[in-house]
Amino acid sequence: MAERAAQDIPDGAYVNLGIGIPEKVVRYVPAGREVIYHTENGLLGMGDTPEAGQEDPELINAGKRLVTAIPGAAYFHHADSFAMIRGQHIDICVLGAMQVSQNGDLANWSTGDPDAIPAVGGAMDLVAGVKTIYVITQHCTRSGDAKLVANCSFPLTGQAVVSRIYTDLGVIDVTDDGFKLVELAPGVDFDYIQARTGCPLLAA
Amino acid sequence: MINKQISSIHEAVADIHDGATVMIGGFGEAGSPIELIHALIDQGAKNLTVINNNTGSGHVGLAALIENKRVAKMICSFPRTANSTVFPELYKSGNIELELVPQGTLAERIRAGGAGIPAFYTATSVGTPLCEGKEIRAINGRDYVLEYGLKADFSLIKCLKADRYGNLIYNKTARNFAPIMAMAATTAIVQTKEFVEIGDLDPEIIVTPGIFVDRVVIVANPLLESDLVKAERSYP
Numbered sequence: 521m522a523e524r525a526a527q528d529i530p531d532g533a534y535v536n537l538g539i540g541i542p543e544k545v546v547r548y549v550p551a552g553r554e555v556i557y558h559t560e561n562g563l564l565g566m567g568d569t570p571e572a573g574q575e576d577p578e579l580i581n582a583g584k585r586l587v588t589a590i591p592g593a594a595y596f597h598h599a600d601s602f603a604m605i606r607g608q609h610i611d612i613c614v615l616g617a618m619q620v621s622q623n624g625d626l627a628n629w630s631t632g633d634p635d636a637i638p639a640v641g642g643a644m645d646l647v648a649g650v651k652t653i654y655v656i657t658q659h660c661t662r663s664g665d666a667k668l669v670a671n672c673s674f675p676l677t678g679q680a681v682v683s684r685i686y687t688d689l690g691v692i693d694v695t696d697d698g699f700k701l702v703e704l705a706p707g708v709d710f711d712y713i714q715a716r717t718g719c720p721l722l723a724a
Numbered sequence: 725m726i727n728k729q730i731s732s733i734h735e736a737v738a739d740i741h742d743g744a745t746v747m748i749g750g751f752g753e754a755g756s757p758i759e760l761i762h763a764l765i766d767q768g769a770k771n772l773t774v775i776n777n778n779t780g781s782g783h784v785g786l787a788a789l790i791e792n793k794r795v796a797k798m799i800c801s802f803p804r805t806a807n808s809t810v811f812p813e814l815y816k817s818g819n820i821e822l823e824l825v826p827q828g829t830l831a832e833r834i835r836a837g838g839a840g841i842p843a844f845y846t847a848t849s850v851g852t853p854l855c856e857g858k859e860i861r862a863i864n865g866r867d868y869v870l871e872y873g874l875k876a877d878f879s880l881i882k883c884l885k886a887d888r889y890g891n892l893i894y895n896k897t898a899r900n901f902a903p904i905m906a907m908a909a910t911t912a913i914v915q916t917k918e919f920v921e922i923g924d925l926d927p928e929i930i931v932t933p934g935i936f937v938d939r940v941v942i943v944a945n946p947l948l949e950s951d952l953v954k955a956e957r958s959y960p
Contacts, residue, residue, distance in 0.1 A: 560827065561751045562897045577753055577948055578898035584752040584805070595896055597903040597931075598751075599835035602828030606846065630853075637812050638824050639804040640854065645828030648847040679851035 521656045521686045523548040525614055528654070528684070529555055536560065536605070536646060538615035539583035541656045545614055558610055560642045562601050565593025582642065602642070606649040613650040615643065617657040617685075619672040622719050624682040624694040626655065627674035640677075647678030659687035659716050666718030668692065668699060689713045697722060728890045728940045729919065733763045736913050736941045740764060740878050745773040747834065747874075747905040748786060749881035752778060752805065753949035755898035757882040757915045758785045760941075762959050764880070770794045775834070775876060777827060777901065779803040779811035783958030785949050787811070791958075795820060799874070801827035807953050826854060829871050831904060836873035838907025838936070843872045879909035882946065883932070886916035887923075890937025891930045899931065906936040915943040 522541055526548035529535055536558045537543050546568075549555050557566040559581040566581060567588035574588070581587045589595075604610055619627040626647055629640045647653055657667055668685065684702070685692045690713050691702040700722040704713060714721045730736040737760060740746065746764075750756030765788060774795050780787030787810040789795055803811050803822060814820040825833065826848050836844055845868035849855045859870040881902040883892040892914060894902060906912040919942050 559897075561754070562900050576896060577950055578755065579896040580752065580754050584754075589896070595894075595899055597899050598827075598831035598901050599904050602831050606828055606832075606848065625851075635816070637804045637815055638822070639802045640824060640826050641802040642827035644826040644852060644854065645848045648850070649828075676852045 521688060524691060525654055525656055525686045526550070529553070529612060531555070533611045534558055534564070534609065536610050536613040536650065538613070538643070538646075540616050542614040542616060543583065545656075558601075558604060559587070560601050560605065560646070562596050562598060563587075563589060563593060564596070564604075565590040567593070602645055605642070605645050608649055608651055610650045612652045612654060613646045614654045614656055615646065617655045617667060618674050619667050619669050620655055620657070620682050620685055620694070621669055621672045622694070622698040624680040625672050626653070626677045626682050627672040628677050630675045632675050643677050647681040652683050653681050655682050655685045657685065657687055659689040659713070666716060669718035689716065692721065695722070700724070727888045728934070728937060729888055730939045730941045733759055733915070733941050733943065734766065736760065736939050737763045737767050737880070740767060740769045742769055743771045744769060744877040745775070745875070747775040747876040747879040747901070747909055749879070749900065749902040749905050750776060750786075751897065751900040753781065755882050755894070755900050755902055756785050756949055757880045758947050758949060759943045760880040760882075760913060760915050761785050761789055765789055765792055765794065765959060771796045773797045773799065775799045775874060777801050777830065778805050779808055781805060781807040781949055782953035782956070783810065784952040785959075788959040790814065790820065797821040797823065799823040799825060799830070801825055801830050824854065831901065833871055833874040834901065834904045834908045837875040838904055841873055843870055845870055874908060876905070876909040877911065879905040879912045881905055881912065881914050883914055883916050885918045885920050885925060886914055886937075886940045887920050887925055887934070888940070889922060890914070890934030890940055891925050892916070892932035892937060893925060893929060894931055903932045906932050911938045912936055913939045913941070915941050915946065917944060917946060
């Protein structure tokens, strides 16, 4: 999924990657493309995990993992970092999801369980401000429920914000007419992916 | 003569009063002013409102301040973290209040507070549970939510180098909330790894100009939260 999403990141893009599978996109960006990664805690030009002995606990990403800074990187404070996001300077953001609805609503911060500790981080800022939002997610939950649905039942992160979804079963665009299949993963056919999608899927 | 240096860390936090609003810098452990927080625990102020992105880790630093029942309310974006058990337990038992704010809105509320802007409109959180009860206004065809600036009585922040005017530079992503928290607090209290002579910091690279800073105390070898958590330390 991360490898497939990386194909859609153009040369010269400024990209923010969410925590989890989206972080892996960085490994697969095709050779010859120069992409600048933004991490919202205050770094443009985020590089790989540091080698042993080179770690600095004050050089981390939004997931609080140790990272490096590439030559040409820049540090900045949080208000500037979110000005880059809210001010539509970041081109692409790749996020995880609990649910995506057919009009592009995203739910990825809370199940609405009253016993859970609510935590939102920067997800709502990213979907409100970044020009293009991609989602990487398993097509269904562990218990087999559809994550691509007619309407999200979980609390929203943002309304009509998702452009494209990469799942283990295929690539799906959010269009004015609902979910539209772009391509199927190897070994998957249309009926299989449709049966695991919570609303009608338009054929490619 | 201007000299913002304070000789002892305990003196630096001595006047933080019960019920004060305190902004504490740091994103996780990066930039967390652990020594200032521990001095605040020693000092004893309680019923505090604390503004930080998170709620600390383990039983040291911000988590220890919370565990020692000094914090009545947290304003933050992400109160759940690995090794964060203190806040969740108090929250579930109804013993601490939480105001959950999206991270960028939190940053901008602090910046606005420090810049004399009482409120602003943002698209962040529109259509979500976090905009419920707030004013929504359509501007150029898009909905925005009204958010208010945040100020504090005190801020506690950590930097790499400071001079006696209070000019500051930081280390990498430890900068995070510190520059805006210095602006938004009536009294900004800074712990610095190095204290340098006036003129040693190139004016072109100063991140926080000294006008935003009130007190500077040297902590030459600051503890690392992750080391303390790994060693299962608690404070006091």
